[in-house]
Amino acid sequence: MRLDLGDDATQRSLLDALEAAYPVLGGTIRDRSTGRRRPFVRFFACEEDRSHDDPDAPLPAAVTAGVEPFHVVGAMAGG
Amino acid sequence: MTAVRVLVGTRKGAFVLRSDGSRASWEVDGPFFGGWEVYHVKGSPADPDRLYASQSSGWFGQVVQRSDDGGRTWAAVGNEFAYDGGPATHQWYDGTPRPFEFTRVWHFEPDLADPDAVYAGVQDAALFRSSDGGQHWSELPGLRATGSGDAWSPGAGGMCLHTLLLSPGRPDRLLAAISAAGVFRSDDGGTTWQPSNAGLRSPQLPDGDAEVGHCVHKLAHHPDRPDTIFMQKHWDVMRSDDGGRTWAEVSGDLPTDFGFAIDVHAHEPDTVYVVPITSDSQHYPPDGRLAVYRSRAGGGEWEPLTTGLPQEHCYVDVLRDALAVDRVDPCGIYVGTTGGQVYASADDGDSWAPIVRDLPPVLSVEVQTL
Numbered sequence: 001m002r003l004d005l006g007d008d009a010t011q012r013s014l015l016d017a018l019e020a021a022y023p024v025l026g027g028t029i030r031d032r033s034t035g036r037r038r039p040f041v042r043f044f045a046c047e048e049d050r051s052h053d054d055p056d057a058p059l060p061a062a063v064t065a066g067v068e069p070f071h072v073v074g075a076m077a078g079g
Numbered sequence: 080m081t082a083v084r085v086l087v088g089t090r091k092g093a094f095v096l097r098s099d100g101s102r103a104s105w106e107v108d109g110p111f112f113g114g115w116e117v118y119h120v121k122g123s124p125a126d127p128d129r130l131y132a133s134q135s136s137g138w139f140g141q142v143v144q145r146s147d148d149g150g151r152t153w154a155a156v157g158n159e160f161a162y163d164g165g166p167a168t169h170q171w172y173d174g175t176p177r178p179f180e181f182t183r184v185w186h187f188e189p190d191l192a193d194p195d196a197v198y199a200g201v202q203d204a205a206l207f208r209s210s211d212g213g214q215h216w217s218e219l220p221g222l223r224a225t226g227s228g229d230a231w232s233p234g235a236g237g238m239c240l241h242t243l244l245l246s247p248g249r250p251d252r253l254l255a256a257i258s259a260a261g262v263f264r265s266d267d268g269g270t271t272w273q274p275s276n277a278g279l280r281s282p283q284l285p286d287g288d289a290e291v292g293h294c295v296h297k298l299a300h301h302p303d304r305p306d307t308i309f310m311q312k313h314w315d316v317m318r319s320d321d322g323g324r325t326w327a328e329v330s331g332d333l334p335t336d337f338g339f340a341i342d343v344h345a346h347e348p349d350t351v352y353v354v355p356i357t358s359d360s361q362h363y364p365p366d367g368r369l370a371v372y373r374s375r376a377g378g379g380e381w382e383p384l385t386t387g388l389p390q391e392h393c394y395v396d397v398l399r400d401a402l403a404v405d406r407v408d409p410c411g412i413y414v415g416t417t418g419g420q421v422y423a424s425a426d427d428g429d430s431w432a433p434i435v436r437d438l439p440p441v442l443s444v445e446v447q448t449l
Binding site: 038074 | 137140141158160181
């Protein structure tokens with residue numbers, strides 16, 4: 001899907017916009033109480049793991065330009 | 080004709096089992112929310128087509144699902160459970176203070192009269208209420224503010240509020256149970272609460288008859304006799320005849336008084352069912368033989384009900400919310416196991432047959448009589 005983030009294209013604004021478009025996702029990607037990424041959810045973009053990026057840092061230019069997707073991924077885990 | 084709907088929460092989804100009043104053959108619908116843990120599914124007494132389901136996972140946290148058509152279709156509602164006041168911390172396993180942190184909804188208790196009103200018992204232990212069909216949730220902060228909340232500590236399964244008893248005709252009476260804090264009682268609709276554990280004995284505690292700290296596994300009562308309450312404690316089956324103010328042991332001749340589940344016959348307030356489990360370190364029936372025990376005397380004297388239940392090599396558990404009764408006459412009894420079986424009896428527990436055998440581990444069973 002495409003999201004219009006205006007001039008404030010960060011992880012936080014992207015996820016805020018995503019949750020606004022799909023309220024059912026609220027609390028499933030980021031913990032409701034802390035606002036932090038859930039441990040088994042990862043963020044990938046431009047073939048890099050962006051899970052540990054500052055949520056207020058600008059998104060990669062290619063994502064902002066709509067060239068590359070920003071992936072929200074349920075981590076492979078289980079043993 | 081009367082119909083019965085059995086709502087089953089499992090480790091990997093929810094299932095809805097339907098039958099007519101004969102309870103001879105069953106339609107199995109599901110899994111709903113496949114792959115997610117469903118701790119509890121319960122219907123509104125005021126509108127049986129209104130169901131609430133607790134869907135959670137270690138990946139994506141808590142989702143609350145609501146059905147308005149008896150479980151045929153579902154839609155997510157609100158999942159924001161924000162603690163409101165009360166102590167900031169409880170006691171962790173090592174005795175250190177630990178912040179209250181929402182993990183999941185263990186139990187929904189729909190209001191007896193208003194299908195849009197529903198309570199949620201959560202981990203870390205707190206009680207929330209919604210008055211708009213689950214869209215928004217507010218804590219009843221008086222429970223954690225009883226003065227003991229900072230001393231509560233978790234049981235092995237987490238510090239959960241797993242039981243809320245509502246009393247027909249007494250809308251201000253609420254009785255909540257928390258593992259491992261005990262029973263708490265409110266007589267003003269949940270505004271203020273008092274510990275309600277007098278008579279409980281837990282020798283595992285430094286102070287065996289402490290005001291709080293008891294590992295209460297489940298409470299049950301008959302709606303026509305709300306002051307008589309039965310309890311399966313970690314060890315001991317208990318009974319109160321004064322609305323939970325005081326308790327007396329009624330384990331009697333049970334082979335073991337450890338267990339999780341307990342319920343009361345729909346038409347006989349003195350007929351009680353439990354499922355004895357070997358011990359707190361051996362979560363399976365004694366001797367590998369599954370038996371539901373019935374007391375027709377309100378406890379003390381118990382008889383094993385085994386016809387149709389596995390009597391060899393059975394090492395499943397029956398969890399606290401996995402025993403339920405219907406309101407058909409004769410009364411139907413339902414037991415879900417961690418082995419994925421849901422056993423049903425259509426004759427007060429005298430004989431049993433599996434409705435399903437191979438579900439994921441069963442976490443909860445609730446029954447609606449339609």
